[in-house]
Amino acid sequence: MGKYPEKPANFRQFKASNWAPPKCVYQEEQDLLNWIIEPFSQADKSLLQEVNQTEPDGHAKAKHASFDTSIMDLADDIAYGVHDLEDAIVLGMVTKDMWLEHLEPKLAALASPFLAENLNDIRTQLFSRQSHLRKEAIGSLVSWFITSCQVIEKTQFEHPLLRFQVGLPEGQRQALNLLKQFEMQHIIQRPEVQMLVYKGQQMLLEMFEAYSADPNRLLPREIANEWRKSQEREENGLRIICDYMASMTDDYASRMYNKLFVPSLGSVFEPM
Numbered sequence: 001m002g003k004y005p006e007k008p009a010n011f012r013q014f015k016a017s018n019w020a021p022p023k024c025v026y027q028e029e030q031d032l033l034n035w036i037i038e039p040f041s042q043a044d045k046s047l048l049q050e051v052n053q054t055e056p057d058g059h060a061k062a063k064h065a066s067f068d069t070s071i072m073d074l075a076d077d078i079a080y081g082v083h084d085l086e087d088a089i090v091l092g093m094v095t096k097d098m099w100l101e102h103l104e105p106k107l108a109a110l111a112s113p114f115l116a117e118n119l120n121d122i123r124t125q126l127f128s129r130q131s132h133l134r135k136e137a138i139g140s141l142v143s144w145f146i147t148s149c150q151v152i153e154k155t156q157f158e159h160p161l162l163r164f165q166v167g168l169p170e171g172q173r174q175a176l177n178l179l180k181q182f183e184m185q186h187i188i189q190r191p192e193v194q195m196l197v198y199k200g201q202q203m204l205l206e207m208f209e210a211y212s213a214d215p216n217r218l219l220p221r222e223i224a225n226e227w228r229k230s231q232e233r234e235e236n237g238l239r240i241i242c243d244y245m246a247s248m249t250d251d252y253a254s255r256m257y258n259k260l261f262v263p264s265l266g267s268v269f270e271p272m
Contacts, residue, residue, distance in 0.1 A: 014201060024059070028235055040159050048162060064154070070165040078145045081179040086138045088187045089126055096127040103182045110178075112171045114144050148172045203257045204245060210260055211241045218260070219244065 025033045037045050051060035065073065088094040104123060107115055118140060125137035149166055157163040168176065187193060211218050215227045215237060223244045230237040248256065 012202075014198075014205065016197070016201065023062070026239060028239060040162065044157055044159050044162055047156060064157075064162065065165065067161050067164050067166070070167065074149065074166055074168070077176060077180065078142060081176045081183070082138055082141045082145070084183050084187065085179060086126075086134060088183065089134065093187055093190070096123070098186060099123060099127070102186065103178065106178050107175060110171050110174055112175065115175065145172055145176060200250075200253075203253065207253070207257055207260060208241060208245060211245075212238060215241060 037048065040048065048062075048064050048066075050063045052063055053060045085094065100123075104119065108119060122137045122140060125133040128134065145168065148168055150169065152165045152167045154163055154165060167173070216224055219227060219241070223240065227237045227240045230240055245253070
């Protein structure tokens with residue numbers, strides 16, 4: 001079950017590694033969770049809710065997932081591992097020299113028939129400075145991962161929605177992990193990228209503090225109505241604010257931040 005961590009005393013001392021967002025079900029969603037897993041046997045329910053707790057004070061991670069969740073997780077991994085690479089190459093954050101030094105030797109060492117046949121062409125296309133060739137290379141990688149997907153059976157489960165998972169063969173899984181590790185080290189963790197992430201985190205913290213201080217006054221009407229209903233049910237209305245903020249696009253969040261905190265920006269005539 002997820003729980004709300006205590007707010008940092010000073011926004012500027014916010015340390016992201018202490019606030020890794022969990023994939024979880026919150027306590028007030030217990031009834032919904034019970035309804036979802038009701039068709040499963042007691043043994044399946046118990047297995048499904050097993051977690052790994054790597055750090056005593058850290059978030060627990062589920063050991064198992066349903067069939068549709070495994071599809072979503074894998075699709076997300078493929079999109080992150082491949083398309084973020086394309087964006088980084090376009091922006092000049094990843095160069096051919098970086099690829100040759102830090103990634104290609106590791107990919108070549110996997111002894112994958114696909115990579116052995118296509119790795120040179122993929123590298124040439126990715127760094128050709130021609131958009132259509134770069135996209136062709138990205139498409140080849142995405143197609144390789146997707147067409148390699150296979151259904152895996154976890155025999156400890158009874159129900160087919162839990163018994164079967166979608167995954168990648170070992171070679172493709174290792175290749176995708178290498179792509180993700182490369183991007184984490186050479187793109188995501190770069191200070192210039194983390195500064196933008198930090199800025200967004202600061203914006204969200206300040207907006208959340210403002211909304212939670214006076215939700216009835218500052219939230220959009222339909223969201224404020226949901227918040228009032230939660231109070232009538234004696235529920236934690238902070239979940240309403242969190243869900244509202246989670247639904248924001250980057251542009252919408254920036255506009256809301258400006259309306260709340262920047263005196264020279266925002267207007268009563270600007271729609272929320």
